[in-house]
Amino acid sequence: MRLRHSAILTSTCLALWALTGCSAPPSDSEPAAERAETPASTAGDHEVLPPEQLADRLLTADDLGPGYTARPAATTTSPEASVEGCPQLEQLGSAADNPYAMFPNQGKRVFTGPGGTQLTEELYSAPPKDLSAGVGRIMTAMGACPSYHLVTPTTVAQVRTQTVPVPRSGDEQWGQVLTVTAGGRRTIVQQTVIRDGAVLLVVSGSPAEVAVHWHSALTKATNR
Template structure:
């Protein structure tokens, strides 16, 4: 399966970006995931939001800790990549380069943080039943293979996946940690996916950053 956006999922894109010359998060820490004892209420609803309203609800650098800055959007196309060793991901990617593209209302922001780490936030909006069914299919495919390869013209990355518990935020939650090894270097990236009503939040970065910032991102994304 050939893909145009480096990988089929944001967290793999982020990990591969880190390993191919931009930054490498500390590799000695094991992934962790905090859990809330009770769901945290938010102001999400069933109104489908257009992309321009989603853009207004994305985190800004001022919403984060000191040392974070928005990273300019890439001006060149990402290299093609192929996923090998995971038929479920291959089937998922056969319909579209980016599986989240099924939700046309969307917004995205990327931040660099202390130590040249990177944090990515994405927002999508669609009717709640469409979000739930679509994301369920995506996350099932992402968790189907404990390992696979991501191959570009210059890099072969070994991807190991682990489903992890996440804080009980919003209506539905999914969490996954990916350990990506390429060129003898390793990085760990966590992706938390939260649906609250008609809004879907995807936060990707180091496990510690995602744990700290996911609730802040959700609160802003679902504020009325």
């Protein structure tokens, strides 16, 4: 199944970027990605935010500290990729090139940190029920297979998935670690996904980077 790089592959592409120079997506025997729920937000948290407000709530290099630089998310069309060995992920790709495209209100920023580490933050906004259903479907597909292959015009990568616990913040949380092997090299990327009312936060990068920065990203994203 052929599909364009999309938000569904953000974590994988981050790892491939580190290994082989894979471009980031435009706007980047294990169980399915973990999902947890906490009590619903107040009604005031359900306001759908326009893209300009989401952009204002993204972290900046100054928020992250010394040694970080921000670069704009890719705006050109990325090459196609082929997912092999995971029917659920293939079916999700056949339904839409970019599952997150159902949420037109979005913002994204990519950071390079000390030592060349990579961190990506994405924000989406939509009515809470729409966000919950959409991201639940995406994360279920991403975590459905313990391993699969991602084939680009220049690279064949093996991707292994593992569910990880996520702190109980917001209304719903998902966590996943991807181990990506390509060209004899391996890298590990963690993705933490949190829905808080009408805002969806996706933070991707090395486990250490995500652990350090997800909370400040959530705090700024929810304007608290």
